[in-house]
Amino acid sequence: MKKYILDLKVTENLRLHTNYVLLKFTTVDGSSLPPMAPGQFAEVRVDGSPTTFLRRPISINYIDMDNNELWLLIQLVGDGTKKLSTVSPGQTVNMVLPLGNTFTIPEDKASQLILIGGGVGTAPMLYLGYELKQQGYNPIFLLGARSATDILQLKEFKTLGDVFITTEDGTLGEKGYVTQHSVLIENKFDKIYTCGPKPMMMAIAKYAKTHNIDCEVSLENNMACGVGACLCCVEKTTEGHICVCKEGPIFNINKLLWQI
Amino acid sequence: MKKYILDLKVTENLRLHTNYVLLKFTTVDGSSLPPMAPGQFAEVRVDGSPTTFLRRPISINYIDMDNNELWLLIQLVGDGTKKLSTVSPGQTVNMVLPLGNTFTIPEDKASQLILIGGGVGTAPMLYLGYELKQQGYNPIFLLGARSATDILQLKEFKTLGDVFITTEDGTLGEKGYVTQHSVLIENKFDKIYTCGPKPMMMAIAKYAKTHNIDCEVSLENNMACGVGACLCCVEKTTEGHICVCKEGPIFNINKLLWQI
Amino acid sequence: MADLNVKIGSLTLKNPVMTASGTFGYGLEFADFIDLSRLGAIIVKGTTLHHREGNPYPRMAETPSGMLNAVGLQNKGVEYFIQKIYPEIKNIDTNMIVNVSGSTIDDYVATSAKIAALEKIPAIELNISCPNVKEGGMAFGTSCKSAGNVVKAVRQVYPGTLIVKLSPNVTDIAEIARAVEAEGADSVSLINTLLGMAIDAERRKPILSTVTGGLSGACVKPIALRMVWQVAKAVKVPIIGLGGIMNATDAVEFLLAGATAVQIGTANFIDPQITIKVIDGINGYLKRHGYNSVQEIIGLV
Amino acid sequence: MADLNVKIGSLTLKNPVMTASGTFGYGLEFADFIDLSRLGAIIVKGTTLHHREGNPYPRMAETPSGMLNAVGLQNKGVEYFIQKIYPEIKNIDTNMIVNVSGSTIDDYVATSAKIAALEKIPAIELNISCPNVKEGGMAFGTSCKSAGNVVKAVRQVYPGTLIVKLSPNVTDIAEIARAVEAEGADSVSLINTLLGMAIDAERRKPILSTVTGGLSGACVKPIALRMVWQVAKAVKVPIIGLGGIMNATDAVEFLLAGATAVQIGTANFIDPQITIKVIDGINGYLKRHGYNSVQEIIGLV
Ligand SMILES: Cc1cc2nc3c(=O)[nH]c(=O)nc-3n(C[C@H](O)[C@H](O)[C@H](O)COP(=O)(O)OP(=O)(O)OC[C@H]3O[C@@H](n4cnc5c(N)ncnc54)[C@H](O)[C@@H]3O)c2cc1C
Ligand SMILES: Cc1cc2nc3c(=O)[nH]c(=O)nc-3n(C[C@H](O)[C@H](O)[C@H](O)COP(=O)(O)OP(=O)(O)OC[C@H]3O[C@@H](n4cnc5c(N)ncnc54)[C@H](O)[C@@H]3O)c2cc1C
Ligand SMILES: Cc1cc2nc3c(=O)[nH]c(=O)nc-3n(C[C@H](O)[C@H](O)[C@H](O)COP(=O)(O)O)c2cc1C
Ligand SMILES: Cc1cc2nc3c(=O)[nH]c(=O)nc-3n(C[C@H](O)[C@H](O)[C@H](O)COP(=O)(O)O)c2cc1C
Ligand code: FES
Numbered sequence A, B: 001m002k003k004y005i006l007d008l009k010v011t012e013n014l015r016l017h018t019n020y021v022l023l024k025f026t027t028v029d030g031s032s033l034p035p036m037a038p039g040q041f042a043e044v045r046v047d048g049s050p051t052t053f054l055r056r057p058i059s060i061n062y063i064d065m066d067n068n069e070l071w072l073l074i075q076l077v078g079d080g081t082k083k084l085s086t087v088s089p090g091q092t093v094n095m096v097l098p099l100g101n102t103f104t105i106p107e108d109k110a111s112q113l114i115l116i117g118g119g120v121g122t123a124p125m126l127y128l129g130y131e132l133k134q135q136g137y138n139p140i141f142l143l144g145a146r147s148a149t150d151i152l153q154l155k156e157f158k159t160l161g162d163v164f165i166t167t168e169d170g171t172l173g174e175k176g177y178v179t180q181h182s183v184l185i186e187n188k189f190d191k192i193y194t195c196g197p198k199p200m201m202m203a204i205a206k207y208a209k210t211h212n213i214d215c216e217v218s219l220e221n222n223m224a225c226g227v228g229a230c231l232c233c234v235e236k237t238t239e240g241h242i243c244v245c246k247e248g249p250i251f252n253i254n255k256l257l258w259q260i
Numbered sequence C, D: 001m002a003d004l005n006v007k008i009g010s011l012t013l014k015n016p017v018m019t020a021s022g023t024f025g026y027g028l029e030f031a032d033f034i035d036l037s038r039l040g041a042i043i044v045k046g047t048t049l050h051h052r053e054g055n056p057y058p059r060m061a062e063t064p065s066g067m068l069n070a071v072g073l074q075n076k077g078v079e080y081f082i083q084k085i086y087p088e089i090k091n092i093d094t095n096m097i098v099n100v101s102g103s104t105i106d107d108y109v110a111t112s113a114k115i116a117a118l119e120k121i122p123a124i125e126l127n128i129s130c131p132n133v134k135e136g137g138m139a140f141g142t143s144c145k146s147a148g149n150v151v152k153a154v155r156q157v158y159p160g161t162l163i164v165k166l167s168p169n170v171t172d173i174a175e176i177a178r179a180v181e182a183e184g185a186d187s188v189s190l191i192n193t194l195l196g197m198a199i200d201a202e203r204r205k206p207i208l209s210t211v212t213g214g215l216s217g218a219c220v221k222p223i224a225l226r227m228v229w230q231v232a233k234a235v236k237v238p239i240i241g242l243g244g245i246m247n248a249t250d251a252v253e254f255l256l257a258g259a260t261a262v263q264i265g266t267a268n269f270i271d272p273q274i275t276i277k278v279i280d281g282i283n284g285y286l287k288r289h290g291y292n293s294v295q296e297i298i299g300l301v
């Protein structure tokens, strides 16, 4: 997929909760956004943050075709994301996109697919779920978070399929971790897609391995270039060190050497 | 004079012309501004400019006692001043102030005093003029600039005394340089105070020497600390290298070793 | 358009802007963003005799106005380069230069000899300055004797343009430059990364798997500029200046300090089109100051 | 409050935060902003045997996340210090340390001997690493032999705590640290500034009157941290770490890397109260991580 460097215009900045913003962007000149696939990401330039030297990788959260809008869901963790969260409608943000690979989707439309997102890791799941639904699948969503207020974009997910929830403190859905949720345990899935904190993804990978379920995870290794040029973001795999930014961020767990 | 580190609140940001802003500040808690003397300056921290590492020295332009306001007149030259020019009312700016020495004023209230400012060098002249007027002197102002639009705060100066103007392109006042202005040539002054581009100040210093007029200039050497600690800002004087930030920025021309 | 041509050994560059090894992949990674043929040269990834897996992840840490890397020369070895990569890049219409690394003099010699056979690779850059691998790289670049020895040995098997990339982690870089010039280097490039370190205070651990790594980016520019200026006074061969070049003004500063060409590294990560902007910016600078050729400003300071 | 006491030679510091020479004047310049008695120590300006005018203006250039200076040890000489300044500062309730520079070994010895007579100056910091004066300073700090010789000579006349400040402009700083330790240094402080340069592209001139100057500030932190970590593994005497410390987290990183105390330099220019914030921040860090004493985190990495 051809990569672009674009100044995209902020159309909306929604603070979803203390620590999260949903930013919506469109093109400056009204032209169509370039094609992007679920799982891909943008390298976003952060202007005006003296401590932020490199771009920040952020997943494509959603492409709103009707409005020609790109959505990014951002958790405020450090100076870069904090600065980014202050952009206002009308301002432009420079991005290199779309980067990385995408999820692989089984041919059989009857495949039982579950998309598991933890915290801000739900971001790429929305666009993936949308694509799956578009293509005639019936994806199921399982969202996990610390607390009810960390469950994001619930409304949007509900338009795409059944949504199940776990929270660590039990304030919404089942109490506990995603891997303990009854929907996972009581049903037989053909494939799991997941993105979230590494311990969560490792627990899911373990679950998938044990239950012989095909599973793809989205990694968030630190990046410098985002385009496969610097070799900073490597993951050790069955094929040696490979770049998460280029041959990932989506990996089948069979390719990973995680000790699970 | 005791020095302070203060967050001051922007009350107004007036763009005087493409390249100049007048920023007005007051205290956050409504307490009185600390005492400051004409010629002194503030070391202003610039937030959110990735290329600006050090504070920026800016002269006290005026103290509006009635409104408890500090004025800074800023010319946009590089990233620091450009960023500073974007602050909006309500925001705070961190400053170390008041720094440096002040002008010396002759005892005789009948002294003929002329205050010559060039470009943004008019900044400290406003507060000096105000002080002189308060103390019962009749200061005369001579403002020089490239063009009419670079003559700043004319209205304010006019409330303090007679104002004369030169512009290089003749768009306001007499055409030429300040040293050629008739008011300077046709009158006998006891003292000249000046601030502006170095070539201008050197021309004035030469004029003053030739005509045996007492003369004080305000230097703008590059600074790092602003408090006399680093010795970066030195000027070579009859007493050796001395700090412009502490023993200046106001110097009697007799103390300087300018080749004029 | 001012005349931007410069010469490095027997190479003619259409302009003084090259890309720095390890920061531009094999060039192809940037083909979507810029017209590669506009570049003066592309220096590809560090290549070694044998396949190297590089260092474990994490390999990168952001620092004030810069970054540390500890990639450790990950590459598939020179044979793979010749078989698989060379055919892909040999028709890029610019000078394609291979950065050669090794752990022993024999490694350097064997790798260089193989590259010498490739028609479309007119030059190599000998990396005697990588701080990220234990048994070699930087160790060669930190003494005149060992630096001279590598260059001498490679010079015997490599007839093309031989650029030697110097380490900044030394007391006297000019002395090393003189030593490699004496052994037949056609050019020196500097600087490679400065050895640095980052710690995660909360976890009380080094951030990089290798503890230390190589510092690059804007933060190193003052040091790089000083070294280029010092080396320019010490050697006669053309100098390629790099380290922290983020824009055209930075590049001009290196030329003024005595560099005949420049390389752009870390800045590619922040702006994948930066190389083109720098080329255009140098041209603009020359015009604005009334120069007809970039040659006129080299070494003016 | 965690126990912040640390020992450097025979000195006890109430906390590990000192101010770096040349960036804090004689302390008095900051008296309006902070309570000086809260500091672990104040290292005053570089002092030489004779009056020095320092280098011509301009002496400063801003760089990405840092600055270059070329002050060149301007000071009125040790006699003036003893007569005029010492009486003013001797009652500041912290360790007042004098930074001693020289052009010859005899200079160092003579100056140190005079300072030794001052009751309220419990330590000196021997500056063998100033890059801004031609005939001395840094030259001593760039070879083991000359560094060792200065220290040996000064040790004979100076019975107090002798700190030696090392230059980062060397191939192997650990080797120099070992050399000065062997000659009786009670502590080493590092790093002094890195030699750098800045050019004004528009005017095609160096910015500093001396062309090159010393780089300091946030940009140098990764290099300083690496050197402290290397030296910590090489010597037994306590290390004072500095270079680019801008906040408490940075200071903690130096402690983790093996420094017993830290110095804050350039950061004082940006926030004149930074030293106090760093002291409080270290305390906060220790509390948060359940340590009772700063000793527990020294050298954890
Ligand atoms: C492919 C990919 C997709 C991502 N998608 C999203 C997303 O959709 N929404 C979202 O909120 N976050 C996403 N992230 C994580 C996001 O990139 C980091 O949170 C962000 O870079 C932190 O920047 P900061 O300046 O706010 O924090 P910093 O102060 O830089 O650091 C805070 C934490 O973030 C980590 N971090 C710093 N720089 C990077 C980097 N370049 N790459 C990865 N991690 C880094 C640090 O290790 C540290 O633990 C994604 C990361 C990757 C690699
Ligand atoms: C005592 C004093 C009083 C001043 N009063 C005013 C004032 O009232 N209004 C006003 O607009 N300007 C004033 N200046 C000048 C002002 O400080 C500079 O214009 C400003 O620092 C430039 O910062 P910048 O980031 O915008 O530009 P930069 O990009 O940093 O540089 C642009 C130009 O400004 C010069 N400069 C950069 N840093 C400094 C520094 N620390 N000190 C001095 N010059 C520097 C550079 O040499 C360069 O030529 C004063 C300077 C001094 C020393
Ligand atoms: C991620 C990364 C990988 C690098 N790999 C190499 C390499 O393989 N060989 C080499 O000679 N230099 C390598 N370098 C050093 C750069 O080529 C360059 O010398 C250095 O980064 C300074 O330039 P810059 O500040 O413009 O990046 C690498 C630098 C980075 C940041
Ligand atoms: C303006 C200035 C003057 C300095 N003068 C001296 C000096 O006289 N003696 C000395 O040993 N170090 C001197 N230094 C070096 C500092 O003490 C310190 O080693 C260096 O700045 C690195 O620390 P920092 O990054 O915290 O500033 C000076 C540094 C600066 C910025
Ligand atoms: S971030 Fe550079 S290769 Fe992946």
Ligand code: FES
Pocket (backbone or CB within 6 Å): B222, B223, B224, B225, B226, B227, B228, B229, B230, B231, B232, B233, B234, B243, B244, B245, B246
């Ligand atoms: S700016 Fe530091 S002494 Fe004047």
